[in-house]
Amino acid sequence: MMNLSMLVPTLALFLLAAVLIAVNSGKNKHKEGIKAGVQQLWNVLPMLILAFIIAGMLEALIPEEFVREWLAREAGFSGVFLGTLGGMILAMGPYASFPIIASIYGTGAGLGTVISLVTAWTLLSLSKFPYESGILGFRFTLLRMSISVPFCLAAGATAHVLELAFF
């Protein structure tokens, strides 16, 4: 059964999709959009199922003491560093990475850890490395990643401070 925290975003996404279908139908592009969405879901379905298995297993396997010591709010800024490093080595697409990040959050990781994990995944994930270095060059990739590292740490630190102050 779906809980309320999932129901509202689900309805919102269906509503947004309906609006875009209406807009795209004016340009006769709505069928193309539906086809692209279904095709994409079909392509990533095996990956999604595997990612959910990994996420469930991680949730069952990660010891509580490890989460308390290294990833939870009590871990302080070490969680932010670990999150940044974790986001970088999560070299998979969103379908695979996000359920894993959710399971880490589910085990009790702090907001600082989770936000730095997601932010580092968006900016530093090694999954983009082959495309970026192959197409734009290794020098460009290294420059962009070096500039991005402090921002991932800052995002995690901000979330950690907010969690200490408000949650």
Place this chain on the structure above:
Amino acid sequence: MQGALKGLAAAAVLLVLLAYFRGGSELVVEGLELSLRTLVQALPLIIAAFLLTGQLQAFLSKEWMDKLLQKFSGIKGILFSAAAGGLFPGPPYVYYPFLSGFKEKGIPFYLFFSFLAGKHVYDVARLPMEISLINPGIALLRNLITIPIPILIGLLSRRLFSDKTVNDFFNKDFFNKENT
């Protein structure tokens, strides 16, 4: 994609074996039940997310982006290119080739950087996945905290590389001051 699938399958098998050796079949079943429960709960949201992603891809054309990206400069340009990056559709094998089309063009380097940071951080098409697969609250907080990042990256690269162009970076000695 096939490589990633094999990697995920290997990781899943490894974790199932690890769970078996640590807690026997009970821990394996516990892990699989957790997986199934989360998947069933997230399924309607996943379907909605993919429906929206497909429509977004049909709505935003690459030609439209290309035209607008060359129109702006300065702080306005940074704001625009970061937002355009966030709206640009497609995975890395789509947007990196698109960006490589700018290698020979004289657009400022900092706009190139803020576009890419915008794509990575904002990615509107990825947002439904983030909401459905992680958690709506976490997705909201992450997006609120990271809104300034592509703009700050653009401002920082403007400060560092001032009037250098994308063409300078890819075709000249970019870090040599005599080339400025």
